[in-house]
Amino acid sequence: MTLPFPSLYPHKTDAMRKLQNLVARGHARWTGGQIEPRKLPALCLKFADRYGIERPAQQRWRAKAQGEASAHLVLWPGELYQEQKRVHWWLVVSPGGGLVVELEQLQDAGRQRIALTGYELVQMPRQGRPAAWTWRMTAANYAAWQERLRTVIRHYDEPGIRQSLHSLRRTPPFAESRRQAFELGRLAQAEWQRSQRGPCPYDGLYVGWFGRFQAAKTFPVSAKGRHKTPDR
Template structure:
Protein backbone atom coordinates (compact mmCIF):
# COMPACT_ATOMS: atom_id res chain seq x y z
CA UNK A 1 0.00 0.00 0.00
CA UNK A 2 1.21 3.47 -0.85
CA UNK A 3 -0.11 5.64 1.97
CA UNK A 4 -0.14 9.34 1.09
CA UNK A 5 0.09 11.87 3.89
CA UNK A 6 -1.13 14.79 1.78
CA UNK A 7 -3.38 15.50 -1.18
CA UNK A 8 -0.40 16.70 -3.24
CA UNK A 9 1.45 13.43 -2.67
CA UNK A 10 -1.64 11.46 -3.68
CA UNK A 11 -1.97 13.54 -6.85
CA UNK A 12 1.70 12.97 -7.69
CA UNK A 13 1.47 9.21 -7.21
CA UNK A 14 -1.70 8.99 -9.28
CA UNK A 15 0.07 10.97 -12.00
CA UNK A 16 3.00 8.53 -11.78
CA UNK A 17 0.61 5.59 -12.07
CA UNK A 18 -0.89 7.00 -15.27
CA UNK A 19 2.57 7.54 -16.73
CA UNK A 20 3.47 3.90 -16.06
CA UNK A 21 0.35 2.52 -17.75
CA UNK A 22 -1.87 1.96 -14.71
CA UNK A 23 -4.82 3.17 -16.73
CA UNK A 24 -7.55 1.04 -15.13
CA UNK A 25 -8.82 1.97 -11.69
CA UNK A 26 -11.63 2.16 -9.23
CA UNK A 27 -11.91 4.67 -6.42
CA UNK A 28 -13.63 4.32 -3.08
CA UNK A 29 -13.82 5.35 0.56
CA UNK A 30 -13.28 3.22 3.62
CA UNK A 31 -13.28 3.76 7.37
CA UNK A 32 -9.81 4.02 8.86
CA UNK A 33 -10.50 1.09 11.16
CA UNK A 34 -11.02 -1.19 8.11
CA UNK A 35 -8.10 0.09 6.01
CA UNK A 36 -5.46 -2.34 7.26
CA UNK A 37 -7.68 -5.34 6.58
CA UNK A 38 -8.43 -4.11 3.05
CA UNK A 39 -4.73 -3.51 2.38
CA UNK A 40 -3.88 -7.06 3.49
CA UNK A 41 -6.68 -8.47 1.35
CA UNK A 42 -5.46 -6.69 -1.78
CA UNK A 43 -1.87 -7.73 -1.08
CA UNK A 44 -2.92 -11.35 -0.65
CA UNK A 45 -5.36 -11.54 -3.55
CA UNK A 46 -3.84 -9.12 -6.08
CA UNK A 47 -0.12 -8.88 -5.17
CA UNK A 48 -0.15 -5.13 -4.55
CA UNK A 49 3.09 -5.30 -2.51
CA UNK A 50 5.48 -6.51 -5.23
CA UNK A 51 8.92 -4.97 -5.69
CA UNK A 52 9.67 -2.76 -8.68
CA UNK A 53 11.55 -5.59 -10.47
CA UNK A 54 8.71 -8.05 -9.84
CA UNK A 55 6.17 -5.63 -11.23
CA UNK A 56 8.32 -5.07 -14.31
CA UNK A 57 8.65 -8.82 -15.01
CA UNK A 58 4.95 -9.42 -14.64
CA UNK A 59 4.09 -6.51 -16.88
CA UNK A 60 6.43 -7.80 -19.60
CA UNK A 61 4.81 -11.24 -19.40
CA UNK A 62 1.35 -9.75 -20.00
CA UNK A 63 0.10 -10.17 -16.43
CA UNK A 64 -1.95 -7.52 -14.69
CA UNK A 65 0.13 -5.48 -12.25
CA UNK A 66 -1.81 -3.82 -9.45
CA UNK A 67 -1.13 -1.06 -6.94
CA UNK A 68 -3.12 0.14 -3.92
CA UNK A 69 -2.91 3.85 -3.15
CA UNK A 70 -4.49 5.58 -0.15
CA UNK A 71 -4.97 9.19 0.96
CA UNK A 72 -6.12 10.04 4.47
CA UNK A 73 -7.59 13.56 4.62
CA UNK A 74 -6.64 15.41 7.80
CA UNK A 75 -10.27 15.75 8.83
CA UNK A 76 -12.68 12.85 9.04
CA UNK A 77 -12.43 9.17 9.83
CA UNK A 78 -12.34 7.83 6.28
CA UNK A 79 -9.62 7.25 3.71
CA UNK A 80 -9.92 7.65 -0.06
CA UNK A 81 -8.35 4.76 -1.96
CA UNK A 82 -7.57 3.75 -5.51
CA UNK A 83 -6.94 0.25 -6.83
CA UNK A 84 -5.02 0.69 -10.08
CA UNK A 85 -3.95 -1.91 -12.61
CA UNK A 86 -2.19 -2.12 -15.96
CA UNK A 87 -4.66 -4.71 -17.19
CA UNK A 88 -3.74 -8.09 -18.66
CA UNK A 89 -4.05 -11.62 -17.31
CA UNK A 90 -4.83 -12.10 -13.66
CA UNK A 91 -7.28 -12.63 -10.84
CA UNK A 92 -7.84 -8.93 -10.35
CA UNK A 93 -9.28 -8.59 -13.85
CA UNK A 94 -11.69 -11.44 -13.22
CA UNK A 95 -12.94 -10.21 -9.84
CA UNK A 96 -12.99 -6.41 -10.03
CA UNK A 97 -14.65 -3.87 -12.32
CA UNK A 98 -12.49 -1.00 -13.49
CA UNK A 99 -12.90 2.15 -15.57
CA UNK A 100 -10.25 3.56 -17.88
CA UNK A 101 -8.87 6.98 -16.88
CA UNK A 102 -8.06 7.63 -20.56
CA UNK A 103 -11.81 7.75 -21.21
CA UNK A 104 -13.09 11.34 -20.96
CA UNK A 105 -16.19 10.12 -19.13
CA UNK A 106 -14.12 8.32 -16.48
CA UNK A 107 -11.29 10.73 -15.80
CA UNK A 108 -9.74 10.38 -12.40
CA UNK A 109 -10.69 13.41 -10.30
CA UNK A 110 -9.89 14.69 -6.84
CA UNK A 111 -11.21 17.80 -5.04
CA UNK A 112 -11.93 19.82 -8.19
CA UNK A 113 -8.97 18.61 -10.28
CA UNK A 114 -8.83 15.98 -13.02
CA UNK A 115 -5.95 13.94 -14.41
CA UNK A 116 -5.61 14.33 -18.18
CA UNK A 117 -3.17 13.70 -21.02
CA UNK A 118 -2.83 16.78 -23.21
CA UNK A 119 -0.72 15.14 -25.91
CA UNK A 120 2.51 15.91 -24.05
CA UNK A 121 2.18 14.02 -20.77
CA UNK A 122 -0.13 13.33 -17.87
CA UNK A 123 -0.91 16.27 -15.61
CA UNK A 124 -3.62 17.67 -13.38
CA UNK A 125 -5.90 20.54 -14.31
CA UNK A 126 -8.90 22.25 -12.76
CA UNK A 127 -12.23 20.74 -13.63
CA UNK A 128 -14.56 23.05 -15.56
CA UNK A 129 -16.68 23.77 -12.47
CA UNK A 130 -13.63 24.71 -10.38
CA UNK A 131 -12.34 26.98 -13.16
CA UNK A 132 -15.66 28.82 -13.54
CA UNK A 133 -15.99 29.14 -9.75
CA UNK A 134 -12.70 31.07 -9.69
CA UNK A 135 -14.04 33.33 -12.44
CA UNK A 136 -17.31 33.98 -10.57
CA UNK A 137 -15.54 34.74 -7.31
CA UNK A 138 -13.12 37.17 -8.97
CA UNK A 139 -15.81 38.90 -11.02
CA UNK A 140 -18.18 39.28 -8.08
CA UNK A 141 -15.44 40.90 -6.00
CA UNK A 142 -14.70 43.37 -8.81
CA UNK A 143 -18.38 44.25 -9.24
CA UNK A 144 -18.85 44.70 -5.49
CA UNK A 145 -15.70 46.86 -5.33
CA UNK A 146 -14.68 44.70 -2.40
CA UNK A 147 -10.88 44.82 -2.37
CA UNK A 148 -10.58 42.39 0.54
CA UNK A 149 -12.76 39.81 -1.21
CA UNK A 150 -10.74 40.27 -4.40
CA UNK A 151 -7.45 39.78 -2.56
CA UNK A 152 -8.82 36.61 -0.96
CA UNK A 153 -10.01 35.33 -4.34
CA UNK A 154 -6.59 35.99 -5.87
CA UNK A 155 -4.89 34.25 -2.94
CA UNK A 156 -7.18 31.25 -3.39
CA UNK A 157 -6.36 31.09 -7.10
CA UNK A 158 -2.61 31.22 -6.49
CA UNK A 159 -2.92 28.59 -3.77
CA UNK A 160 -3.75 26.04 -6.45
CA UNK A 161 -1.35 23.07 -6.71
CA UNK A 162 1.30 24.00 -9.25
CA UNK A 163 1.00 21.12 -11.70
CA UNK A 164 1.84 22.02 -15.29
CA UNK A 165 -1.71 22.34 -16.62
CA UNK A 166 -2.95 24.05 -13.45
CA UNK A 167 -0.19 26.63 -13.84
CA UNK A 168 -1.37 27.24 -17.39
CA UNK A 169 -4.95 27.73 -16.19
CA UNK A 170 -3.87 30.14 -13.47
CA UNK A 171 -2.04 32.17 -16.11
CA UNK A 172 -5.17 32.22 -18.27
CA UNK A 173 -7.31 33.32 -15.33
CA UNK A 174 -4.85 36.07 -14.44
CA UNK A 175 -5.02 37.39 -18.00
CA UNK A 176 -8.82 37.14 -17.92
CA UNK A 177 -8.88 39.00 -14.57
CA UNK A 178 -6.92 41.93 -15.99
CA UNK A 179 -9.38 42.17 -18.85
CA UNK A 180 -12.38 42.03 -16.52
CA UNK A 181 -10.89 44.74 -14.33
CA UNK A 182 -10.50 47.06 -17.31
CA UNK A 183 -13.98 46.24 -18.59
CA UNK A 184 -15.80 46.65 -15.27
CA UNK A 185 -13.75 49.31 -13.53
CA UNK A 186 -12.96 51.35 -16.65
CA UNK A 187 -9.37 51.93 -15.48
CA UNK A 188 -10.64 54.35 -12.83
CA UNK A 189 -8.30 52.83 -10.26
CA UNK A 190 -5.28 50.54 -10.37
CA UNK A 191 -5.83 46.79 -10.11
CA UNK A 192 -4.28 45.04 -7.10
CA UNK A 193 -0.93 43.48 -7.89
CA UNK A 194 -0.93 39.80 -8.78
CA UNK A 195 1.71 37.30 -7.67
CA UNK A 196 4.48 37.00 -10.23
CA UNK A 197 4.08 33.24 -10.70
CA UNK A 198 2.64 30.00 -9.33
CA UNK A 199 5.44 27.75 -8.14
CA UNK A 200 5.79 24.23 -9.46
CA UNK A 201 4.85 21.42 -7.10
CA UNK A 202 8.07 19.99 -5.72
CA UNK A 203 8.61 16.26 -5.97
CA UNK A 204 7.60 14.55 -2.73
CA UNK A 205 9.03 11.18 -1.60
CA UNK A 206 6.86 8.36 -0.34
CA UNK A 207 6.68 8.33 3.46
CA UNK A 208 8.92 5.80 5.17
CA UNK A 209 6.82 2.84 6.39
CA UNK A 210 6.34 2.85 10.15
CA UNK A 211 8.13 -0.48 10.65
CA UNK A 212 11.22 0.80 8.86
CA UNK A 213 11.16 4.01 10.86
CA UNK A 214 11.18 1.98 14.07
CA UNK A 215 14.22 0.02 12.93
CA UNK A 216 16.08 3.20 12.16
CA UNK A 217 15.29 4.53 15.65
CA UNK A 218 16.52 1.30 17.23
CA UNK A 219 19.85 1.67 15.42
CA UNK A 220 20.16 5.26 16.59
CA UNK A 221 19.46 4.25 20.18
CA UNK A 222 22.05 1.46 19.98
Protein backbone atom coordinates in the same frame (compact mmCIF):
# COMPACT_ATOMS: atom_id res chain seq x y z
CA MET B 1 3.89 -14.31 5.95
CA THR B 2 3.36 -10.71 7.07
CA LEU B 3 2.19 -8.53 4.22
CA PRO B 4 3.55 -4.97 4.17
CA PHE B 5 1.22 -2.00 4.34
CA PRO B 6 1.39 0.76 1.70
CA SER B 7 2.07 4.37 2.64
CA LEU B 8 -0.29 7.33 2.65
CA TYR B 9 0.45 10.66 1.00
CA PRO B 10 -0.48 13.45 3.45
CA HIS B 11 -0.11 16.11 0.76
CA LYS B 12 -2.80 16.04 -1.91
CA THR B 13 -0.43 17.20 -4.64
CA ASP B 14 1.95 14.31 -3.88
CA ALA B 15 -0.90 11.81 -4.23
CA MET B 16 -1.89 13.49 -7.49
CA ARG B 17 1.67 13.31 -8.79
CA LYS B 18 1.94 9.62 -7.87
CA LEU B 19 -1.27 8.88 -9.77
CA GLN B 20 -0.05 10.92 -12.73
CA ASN B 21 3.26 9.05 -12.86
CA LEU B 22 1.67 5.61 -12.54
CA VAL B 23 -0.93 6.27 -15.24
CA ALA B 24 1.74 7.76 -17.52
CA ARG B 25 3.78 4.56 -17.11
CA GLY B 26 0.87 2.44 -18.28
CA HIS B 27 -1.24 1.82 -15.19
CA ALA B 28 -4.22 3.36 -16.96
CA ARG B 29 -6.98 1.13 -15.60
CA TRP B 30 -8.35 2.02 -12.21
CA THR B 31 -10.97 1.81 -9.52
CA GLY B 32 -11.25 3.82 -6.35
CA GLY B 33 -13.33 5.14 -3.50
CA GLN B 34 -13.29 6.41 0.07
CA ILE B 35 -13.09 4.41 3.27
CA GLU B 36 -13.15 4.98 7.03
CA PRO B 37 -9.63 5.00 8.50
CA ARG B 38 -10.44 2.07 10.82
CA LYS B 39 -11.31 -0.09 7.79
CA LEU B 40 -8.23 0.84 5.79
CA PRO B 41 -5.86 -1.90 7.11
CA ALA B 42 -8.30 -4.62 6.05
CA LEU B 43 -8.56 -3.11 2.56
CA CYS B 44 -4.77 -2.92 2.26
CA LEU B 45 -4.34 -6.52 3.41
CA LYS B 46 -6.96 -7.73 0.95
CA PHE B 47 -5.34 -5.92 -1.97
CA ALA B 48 -1.85 -7.05 -0.92
CA ASP B 49 -2.95 -10.67 -0.64
CA ARG B 50 -4.98 -10.76 -3.86
CA TYR B 51 -3.17 -8.33 -6.15
CA GLY B 52 0.37 -8.00 -4.77
CA ILE B 53 0.23 -4.21 -4.41
CA GLU B 54 3.46 -4.23 -2.37
CA ARG B 55 5.44 -6.64 -4.54
CA PRO B 56 9.03 -5.55 -5.27
CA ALA B 57 9.98 -4.49 -8.78
CA GLN B 58 11.64 -7.81 -9.64
CA GLN B 59 8.46 -9.76 -8.91
CA ARG B 60 6.44 -7.27 -10.92
CA TRP B 61 8.72 -7.75 -13.94
CA ARG B 62 8.37 -11.52 -13.70
CA ALA B 63 4.59 -11.22 -13.54
CA LYS B 64 4.59 -8.85 -16.51
CA ALA B 65 6.60 -11.36 -18.56
CA GLN B 66 3.87 -13.91 -17.85
CA GLY B 67 1.11 -11.54 -18.97
CA GLU B 68 -0.06 -10.63 -15.47
CA ALA B 69 -1.22 -7.11 -14.63
CA SER B 70 0.57 -5.05 -11.98
CA ALA B 71 -1.43 -3.11 -9.37
CA HIS B 72 -0.54 -0.15 -7.15
CA LEU B 73 -2.58 1.40 -4.34
CA VAL B 74 -2.43 5.18 -3.80
CA LEU B 75 -3.81 6.60 -0.54
CA TRP B 76 -4.63 10.14 0.56
CA PRO B 77 -6.16 10.84 4.01
CA GLY B 78 -8.26 13.79 2.86
CA GLU B 79 -8.35 17.45 3.83
CA LEU B 80 -7.57 18.44 7.42
CA TYR B 81 -10.81 20.39 7.80
CA GLN B 82 -13.12 17.49 6.91
CA GLU B 83 -15.38 16.50 9.81
CA GLN B 84 -16.13 13.03 8.47
CA LYS B 85 -12.70 11.55 7.96
CA ARG B 86 -12.36 9.35 4.90
CA VAL B 87 -9.25 7.99 3.24
CA HIS B 88 -9.32 8.34 -0.55
CA TRP B 89 -7.92 5.32 -2.37
CA TRP B 90 -7.14 4.47 -5.98
CA LEU B 91 -6.12 1.08 -7.31
CA VAL B 92 -4.33 1.56 -10.65
CA VAL B 93 -3.57 -1.39 -12.89
CA SER B 94 -1.29 -2.05 -15.87
CA PRO B 95 -2.18 -4.10 -18.99
CA GLY B 96 -2.47 -7.83 -18.48
CA GLY B 97 -4.70 -10.35 -16.77
CA GLY B 98 -5.05 -11.83 -13.32
CA LEU B 99 -7.25 -11.65 -10.25
CA VAL B 100 -7.39 -7.86 -10.19
CA VAL B 101 -8.94 -7.84 -13.67
CA GLU B 102 -11.37 -10.61 -12.79
CA LEU B 103 -12.51 -9.24 -9.42
CA GLU B 104 -12.43 -5.45 -9.81
CA GLN B 105 -14.56 -3.24 -12.06
CA LEU B 106 -11.70 -1.39 -13.70
CA GLN B 107 -12.20 1.75 -15.74
CA ASP B 108 -10.07 3.26 -18.50
CA ALA B 109 -8.46 6.48 -17.22
CA GLY B 110 -8.71 7.96 -20.70
CA ARG B 111 -12.49 7.56 -20.75
CA GLN B 112 -13.51 7.67 -17.09
CA ARG B 113 -11.14 10.24 -15.64
CA ILE B 114 -9.62 10.08 -12.19
CA ALA B 115 -10.91 13.15 -10.35
CA LEU B 116 -10.08 14.73 -7.01
CA THR B 117 -11.39 17.92 -5.34
CA GLY B 118 -12.25 19.70 -8.57
CA TYR B 119 -9.30 18.42 -10.63
CA GLU B 120 -9.13 15.64 -13.21
CA LEU B 121 -6.27 13.64 -14.71
CA VAL B 122 -6.24 14.08 -18.48
CA GLN B 123 -3.98 13.42 -21.45
CA MET B 124 -3.12 16.67 -23.22
CA PRO B 125 -1.54 17.06 -26.69
CA ARG B 126 1.87 18.71 -26.99
CA GLN B 127 3.26 20.32 -30.12
CA GLY B 128 5.93 18.13 -31.67
CA ARG B 129 5.86 15.68 -28.76
CA PRO B 130 3.63 12.82 -27.57
CA ALA B 131 0.60 13.70 -25.49
CA ALA B 132 1.26 13.83 -21.74
CA TRP B 133 -0.80 13.12 -18.65
CA THR B 134 -1.47 16.12 -16.42
CA TRP B 135 -4.01 17.46 -13.95
CA ARG B 136 -6.40 20.26 -14.78
CA MET B 137 -9.42 21.92 -13.18
CA THR B 138 -12.72 20.36 -14.12
CA ALA B 139 -15.04 22.51 -16.22
CA ALA B 140 -17.27 23.07 -13.19
CA ASN B 141 -14.35 24.08 -10.97
CA TYR B 142 -12.97 26.47 -13.59
CA ALA B 143 -16.39 28.08 -14.10
CA ALA B 144 -16.77 28.47 -10.33
CA TRP B 145 -13.42 30.25 -10.20
CA GLN B 146 -14.46 32.61 -12.97
CA GLU B 147 -17.67 33.48 -11.14
CA ARG B 148 -15.88 33.87 -7.81
CA LEU B 149 -13.31 36.30 -9.20
CA ARG B 150 -15.87 38.36 -11.11
CA THR B 151 -18.11 38.63 -8.04
CA VAL B 152 -15.47 39.77 -5.52
CA ILE B 153 -13.98 42.28 -7.99
CA ARG B 154 -17.30 43.77 -9.10
CA HIS B 155 -18.35 44.23 -5.47
CA TYR B 156 -14.92 45.56 -4.54
CA ASP B 157 -14.71 42.94 -1.80
CA GLU B 158 -11.09 43.51 -0.83
CA PRO B 159 -10.82 40.66 1.73
CA GLY B 160 -12.55 38.37 -0.78
CA ILE B 161 -10.15 39.41 -3.54
CA ARG B 162 -7.09 38.76 -1.39
CA GLN B 163 -8.40 35.41 -0.20
CA SER B 164 -9.32 34.37 -3.74
CA LEU B 165 -5.89 35.24 -5.11
CA HIS B 166 -4.23 33.49 -2.17
CA SER B 167 -6.23 30.33 -2.89
CA LEU B 168 -5.50 30.57 -6.62
CA ARG B 169 -1.77 30.73 -5.90
CA ARG B 170 -2.13 27.37 -4.13
CA THR B 171 -3.37 25.64 -7.28
CA PRO B 172 -1.69 22.21 -7.62
CA PRO B 173 1.45 22.91 -9.69
CA PHE B 174 0.87 20.70 -12.72
CA ALA B 175 1.35 21.95 -16.26
CA GLU B 176 -2.31 22.31 -17.23
CA SER B 177 -3.62 23.45 -13.84
CA ARG B 178 -0.87 26.12 -13.70
CA ARG B 179 -1.87 27.32 -17.16
CA GLN B 180 -5.48 27.59 -16.01
CA ALA B 181 -4.46 29.46 -12.85
CA PHE B 182 -2.49 32.03 -14.86
CA GLU B 183 -5.44 32.34 -17.24
CA LEU B 184 -7.73 33.07 -14.29
CA GLY B 185 -5.20 35.60 -13.00
CA ARG B 186 -5.36 37.44 -16.32
CA LEU B 187 -9.16 37.28 -16.18
CA ALA B 188 -9.06 38.90 -12.72
CA GLN B 189 -6.85 41.74 -13.97
CA ALA B 190 -9.07 42.32 -17.00
CA GLU B 191 -12.20 42.29 -14.82
CA TRP B 192 -10.64 44.84 -12.47
CA GLN B 193 -9.76 47.16 -15.34
CA ARG B 194 -13.26 46.81 -16.76
CA SER B 195 -15.31 47.22 -13.59
CA GLN B 196 -13.02 49.41 -11.48
CA ARG B 197 -11.65 51.42 -14.42
CA GLY B 198 -8.01 51.36 -13.51
CA PRO B 199 -4.90 49.16 -13.33
CA CYS B 200 -5.18 46.19 -10.99
CA PRO B 201 -3.36 47.02 -7.72
CA TYR B 202 -2.71 43.40 -6.75
CA ASP B 203 0.53 41.59 -7.41
CA GLY B 204 0.80 39.27 -10.39
CA LEU B 205 -0.09 35.65 -9.86
CA TYR B 206 2.62 33.10 -9.18
CA VAL B 207 2.07 29.35 -8.99
CA GLY B 208 5.01 27.12 -8.08
CA TRP B 209 6.34 24.12 -9.99
CA PHE B 210 7.25 20.61 -8.93
CA GLY B 211 10.96 19.97 -8.66
CA ARG B 212 11.80 17.06 -10.93
CA PHE B 213 13.42 15.06 -8.15
CA GLN B 214 11.42 16.42 -5.24
CA ALA B 215 10.66 13.50 -2.92
CA ALA B 216 7.10 13.02 -1.71
CA LYS B 217 6.37 12.78 2.00
CA THR B 218 4.60 9.62 3.11
CA PHE B 219 3.65 7.90 6.34
CA PRO B 220 2.71 4.27 6.97
CA VAL B 221 -0.73 2.80 7.43
CA SER B 222 -1.18 1.50 10.97
CA ALA B 223 -2.28 -2.11 11.36
CA LYS B 224 -4.81 -0.84 13.92
CA GLY B 225 -6.29 1.70 11.55
CA ARG B 226 -4.85 4.71 13.39
CA HIS B 227 -2.32 7.01 11.83
CA LYS B 228 -0.88 10.35 12.80
CA THR B 229 -0.69 12.80 9.96
CA PRO B 230 2.56 14.80 9.93
CA ASP B 231 2.35 18.57 9.80
CA ARG B 232 1.16 19.78 6.44
